[in-house]
Amino acid sequence: xxxxxxxxSRPLSPHLQVWRFHATMAASITHRFTGMGLYGGxxxxxxxxxxxxxxxxxxxxxxxxxFSIPGQILLFLWAFAVxxxxxxxxxxxxxDGPGLGFNPKVASHISIFNYAFALVGAVxxxxxxxxx
Amino acid sequence: MSDSKFVTPSKVTRGLGASKTxxxxxxxxxxxxxxxxxxxxxxxxxxxxxxxxxxxxxLTWVSSPVNVTLLVLTAGAAxxxxxxxxxxxxxxxxxxxxxxxxxxxxxxxxxxxxxxxxVMSVLRIWTGG
Numbered sequence: 368x369x370x371x372x373x374x375x376s377r378p379l380s381p382h383l384q385v386w387r388f389h390a391t392m393a394a395s396i397t398h399r400f401t402g403m404g405l406y407g408g409x410x411x412x413x414x415x416x417x418x419x420x421x422x423x424x425x426x427x428x429x430x431x432x433x434f435s436i437p438g439q440i441l442l443f444l445w446a447f448a449v450x451x452x453x454x455x456x457x458x459x460x461x462x463d464g465p466g467l468g469f470n471p472k473v474a475s476h477i478s479i480f481n482y483a484f485a486l487v488g489a490v491x492x493x494x495x496x497x498x499x
Numbered sequence: 500m501s502d503s504k505f506v507t508p509s510k511v512t513r514g515l516g517a518s519k520t521x522x523x524x525x526x527x528x529x530x531x532x533x534x535x536x537x538x539x540x541x542x543x544x545x546x547x548x549x550x551x552x553x554x555x556x557x558l559t560w561v562s563s564p565v566n567v568t569l570l571v572l573t574a575g576a577a578x579x580x581x582x583x584x585x586x587x588x589x590x591x592x593x594x595x596x597x598x599x600x601x602x603x604x605x606x607x608x609x610x611x612x613x614x615x616x617x618v619m620s621v622l623r624i625w626t627g628g
Contacts, residue, residue, distance in 0.1 A: 420620035
């Protein structure tokens with residue numbers, strides 16, 4: 368056998384139009400999405416640290432933006448993204464290392480758990496911040 | 500891999516995959532993930548405490564040698580992990596060779612510059628300058 372196998376014998380790549388919706392597929396997309404969100408989010412952390420290094424005036428400006436309503440919404444989304452990517456990242460390590468969690472039912476349950484963990488965790492962090 | 504019916508003989512011979520450097524990319528992504536497994540919880544809790552206490556508390560946080568060490572380690576692992584992750588996204592979705600190369604270069608520059616900004620800010624606070 369040489370050359371490329373018949374086109375119809377090849378697996379379809381996980382593309383939105385050919386995959387039925389299920390929790391693990393949603394978690395996979397969310398993992399990539401939150402990863403890209405966190406990529407942008409590092410700009411905000413870098414801005415916070417740069418302002419801290421620049422002095423009290425710059426820091427006050429950044430603080431005012433962070434504690435405004437749009438700032439708080441952004442921080443909530445950031446917390447959700449960190450916690451989801453963190454939990455789902457552990458699942459990826461378990462897939463790649465010991466090879467755990469490949470059973471479709473288990474994978475589905477872990478996916479739903481990861482969403483719940485991120486949501487509850489982000490709400491808890493925001494509540495702790497507001498109450499302090 | 501070599502017994503898969505989806506891999507052509509020439510692919511098996513080359514053993515490189517689509518990006519030509521897939522295996523090392525995969526391992527580096529996982530190693531930085533393991534580092535972040537420890538660093539991210541520390542970062543999340545301590546930056547929250549520092550940010551809620553106002554300017555003075557935040558300055559104190561970045562003035563301890565332990566925190567400065569952990570901050571630089573977190574930044575290093577995170578920006579490295581980020582660069583690899585965005586590289587995979589660009590390679591997946593951008594087909595045009597010129598655009599792809601330009602975005603891959605921008606990805607490297609963006610993460611390198613931001614890493615230096617973070618490290619310089621932290622060191623500037625730590626040394627009190």
